Amino acid sequence: MKLRGLLITITAFAIAMGFLESAVVVYMREILYPGGFNFPLSPIPTKLALTELFRELATMIMLVTIGILSARGRFSTGFAWFIYSFAIWDIFYYVFLWLLLGWPQSLMTWDVLFLIPTTWTGPVLSPVLVSLTMILLAMVILIRAERGKESRIPRKIWAGLILGSLILIFGFIFDYSQHMLTHFSLFEMLQLKNPEVLEQATSYVPHRFPWWICGTGEALILTSIAWYARPGR
Numbered sequence: 001m002k003l004r005g006l007l008i009t010i011t012a013f014a015i016a017m018g019f020l021e022s023a024v025v026v027y028m029r030e031i032l033y034p035g036g037f038n039f040p041l042s043p044i045p046t047k048l049a050l051t052e053l054f055r056e057l058a059t060m061i062m063l064v065t066i067g068i069l070s071a072r073g074r075f076s077t078g079f080a081w082f083i084y085s086f087a088i089w090d091i092f093y094y095v096f097l098w099l100l101l102g103w104p105q106s107l108m109t110w111d112v113l114f115l116i117p118t119t120w121t122g123p124v125l126s127p128v129l130v131s132l133t134m135i136l137l138a139m140v141i142l143i144r145a146e147r148g149k150e151s152r153i154p155r156k157i158w159a160g161l162i163l164g165s166l167i168l169i170f171g172f173i174f175d176y177s178q179h180m181l182t183h184f185s186l187f188e189m190l191q192l193k194n195p196e197v198l199e200q201a202t203s204y205v206p207h208r209f210p211w212w213i214c215g216t217g218e219a220l221i222l223t224s225i226a227w228y229a230r231p232g233r
Contacts, residue, residue: 003146006070006081013066014085017059018092024055025093026100037103039110039205056116063089076141076151084138087131094124110206113172120172121206126214130168133221137161140229153228160224167217171210179204 032042044052066085071078097103104111107125114120145151153161180200 003142007142010066010070010081010085011088014088015092017062017085017089019096021059021089021093022096022100025097028052029101041112041202041204043202053115056114059089072145074145074151076153077145079153080138080141080145083134084142087134087138090127090131094128118173119176119204120169121176122172122209122214126172126209129218133218133225137221137225137228140225144229157224157228160220160227164217164220164224167220168214171213171217174210174213175206175208176204 028048029037031048032044063082063086067078067080067082070081094104103109104124107128108123110121111124111127112119112121113127141151141153
């Protein structure tokens with residue numbers, strides 16, 4: 001299948017995944033936030049929390065599978081389709097939540113983004129910007145491959161992408177981790193059944209987002225993309 005055909009098919013799959021994700025969140029909010037989602041977080045029953053963790057893991061497996069099935073024997077193109085489907089899924093997750101619930105009220109509305117390995121939080125704008133960056137990188141890789149150019153990602157580029165991603169992750173977990181580490185050691189935080197840990201976790205209210213940290217990660221990733229895409233590479 002040509003690039004255009006794959007693009008249409010995988011985009012449709014990722015949008016459908018985005019709707020399924022938003023539908024699950026609609027159900028979760030009916031259970032935990034009948035008056036509407038807001039911080040501080042409501043306590044989550046253990047079974048529900050474990051189900052949510054495994055659901056997130058299953059989502060990642062599904063997205064990785066898309067990359068494997070469409071790789072065409074190249075790791076770089078498989079990686080490109082993985083991050084492309086991830087980004088489309090994430091963007092349309094918010095689109096469908098807005099259509100179904102009228103939430104988020106704005107791009108600066110705070111959200112819980114992920115739960116693995118700890119809680120990620122940030123304004124909705126932050127994951128949307130990351131998703132747009134992922135689409136950019138994916139399209140650069142895929143267009144190079146479609147035109148018969150070298151699409152392998154050199155080690156130096158990988159280093160920049162990975163370091164930038166780690167900085168972004170640090171930015172997303174920074175505020176929540178700082179809140180928890182002011183009350184507990186890292187070892188104590190891992191004791192999820194400790195009622196004091198659960199009490200502090202559910203009392204968390206985001207105060208500030210470290211845009212300078214995430215901006216640094218984004219700048220490093222965009223620089224790596226530009227270096228990868230430069231003519232004559």
